[in-house]
Amino acid sequence: MKIxxxxxxxxxxxxxxxxxxxxxxxxxxxAEIDYKRLEIRIVPNKHHSVKSQxxxxxxxxxxxxxxxxxxxxxxxxxxPLAEGIWQFLxxxxxxxxxxxxxxxxxx
Ligand SMILES: [Zn+2]
Numbered sequence: 258m259k260i261x262x263x264x265x266x267x268x269x270x271x272x273x274x275x276x277x278x279x280x281x282x283x284x285x286x287x288a289e290i291d292y293k294r295l296e297i298r299i300v301p302n303k304h305h306s307v308k309s310q311x312x313x314x315x316x317x318x319x320x321x322x323x324x325x326x327x328x329x330x331x332x333x334x335x336x337p338l339a340e341g342i343w344q345f346l347x348x349x350x351x352x353x354x355x356x357x358x359x360x361x362x363x364x
Pocket of ligand 1: 318
């Protein structure tokens with residue numbers, strides 16, 4: 258089942274804009290979240306499962322900030338939570354489709 262990722266995702270009371278873009282540091286990054294601009298940027302040209310897990314990773318960061326007041330203070334917890342959630346969805350045949358997102362790396 259392919260789920261189209263929309264251009265805006267609501268997390269808490271906030272509408273985060275979702276775009277494809279190269280992130281600031283590049284190396285090994287799949288995605289990043291910007292709380293000031295309310296933006297989630299996903300690096301294009303990666304395998305869809307990598308982008309999907311990256312999106313969930315940034316979602317877990319946002320949940321941690323918005324709902325948990327940053328109680329999780331390490332990537333060593335964020336990352337396995339994200340991987341576990343993605344593995345659960347993936348086994349059900351869920352695929353994220355990023356085709357509707359603006360690709361800002363081309364602008
Ligand atoms: Zn992270």
